[in-house]
Amino acid sequence: MNSLYNHAIKQSQSLHRELQTFAESPADAPLSLLGQISASLASHSRTLDEYATSASQEIVPAKKEQAHARLEKFKSDLHDMRAELERLKKVRAESVYEASRSELITRRVHGHARSLSQENGSDPSSLSENPYTGPIQQPQYTDYSRAEGLSREQATLGRVGDQLDEFLERGKLVLENLGEQREMLKATRRRIYGVANTLGISTDTIRMVERRATADKRFFYGGIVVLLVCFYYILRWFG
Template identity: 35%
Template structure:
């Protein structure tokens, strides 16, 4: 149980360090996925520690473990809230930067503005007149580009969410493999102990069989010697 408590403390410190990096402006997808996976691992650690605390026999240790579980849960809730807030701020900042970069090339310069609104004299032999909706073409292009940028940002956001899920699943699979390795190591130790016990039992059985054979030989030798003594007594003293 102490190992789980130490693991929970290390996970808390690691998540706090990652949140500090996120707070300083590092909003990469790898960092977000790492924080999500760390929070999921911390949640599993808290559940395991809580389960072991409930099975504790000594009352004092159980109460101490329950207090630690409550502390872990409060820290986890606070870290989760901070992560969601920082993640939302990072997404808003990315969205604003994306809109700003997409709107930058669309803003006309002063010369373009003067040239756009300068009076144009059509050729004398021209039958066509200028369209009254020509001035709205840049606005339509700007709207289309903003829609395209918004769709691109939504796609990137969905991709980041999927990557976070994949990272969390990979971390969970890794934890399961570690648990299975520990179970297999324990099974191996028990099998070795059983094999050693069986080997000792075989040695004891062999020793008993040899001892039984020796006792049988001693019995027959003693019986023959006794009968021989009886014969001598009967022969010479009878």
């Protein structure tokens, strides 16, 4: 249980560092950082579930109470980190929206100024300084439409990036689960050896049994091969 506690502390510290990096510049933070934080939160949640299971199996009352107190603190910290991530996501979305909106307005103003200069045959800067310049009844919005297209393309690329991050996160979780299962199998094998040693069976005896089982498998498969060969020649001679 101590190893799970230390692992949970390391995960919590790493998550705080990642959230701090995200909070320094939410608008410019890469989408990969969001995926990494989400995967770290999911992994930390699984670690807390394992720690809760170990705490419930603790026999000593004092250690059990201490483990439950630590678990409550971890859960509260995890809730705060998830809330902070959601807040930073909203800040990022608002920043991206304002940046796109400002870019669209800027492109629209410049496009309007260029259309005025083309129709009047003058420079856009002189039009802005001339108070007697009359309004044009048919402004052109080609640049504005182009900016809208670019904004939509960026939104599409952003959604694709989010999906890729989600796939990477799932792959990371699968690899972590496979690693955990491998460790569980190793621990089960060690326990079996421990029980066998407790019952008085030596390691040499266990290895001898394993070698005998391997030899029996080879003998069995070899017999099958010989039997198939015999059937082949019988069918060939008497068929």
